[in-house]
Amino acid sequence: MTNRSRFLLLVLLVFCLNSVSCLESVEGFVGGIIILPCIYDQPLPAEVNAFWRDKNDLSVLDINKSSPDYNFQGETYRGRVSSFTDKYKNGNFSILMTNLQKDDTGRYECYVKTVSYRKIVDLTVSDKPAVTKTDRPSSGAAGLKELPLVVLSALCLLLC
Structure with missing residues (x-):
């Protein structure tokens, strides 16, 4: 993948993550990691409350007064869900979920109570695809592989 292609893919990711759509679908693999996006692009007060809930209304992550609060987090999410606390001030309440099952x-819902904003994310987790052996260049160099979407998304969230 060329540098120009990577740049265009990153721009596309930024556009998608900042879209006005309140419903988004993401896909992940068992054992993998995924970012569930929740970005509010309007001015916010200094302290914000936001809540992530799953399909059973179980707490995935609470953000109280602009700080993550794990006190009421559902047991299934303990140690597997984190957020980007330094990005809250920019309206980014996305979460990172690891060890997907x-x-x-x-369906997951992010509700930013302070501004009555809702973001719904449909997550699909499937088995990992079969790994196939790929040929390496004859020079012995490993060559650049395409970066997984989740890595690019994480970079975008950290850089945006």
Whole structure:
């Protein structure tokens, strides 16, 4: 993948993550990681409350007074969900979910109570695709592989 292609893909990711759509679908693999996006692009007060809930209305992550609060987090999410606390001031309440399980499949809702904003994310978790052996260049160099979407999304969230 060329540098220009990478740049265009990153621009596309930024556009998608900042879209006005309040419903988004993301896909992940068992054992993998995924970012569930929740970005509010209007001015916010200094302290914000936001809440992530799953399909069963179980707490995935609470953000109280602009700080993550794990006190009421559902047991299934403990140690697997984190957020980007330094990005709250920019309206980014996205979460990172690790060690994905098939049971994680479903609808998630991010509700930014302070401004009555809702973002709904449909997550699909499937088995990892079969790994196939790829040929390496004859020079012995490994060559550049395409970066997984989740890595690019994470970079975008950190850089934007």
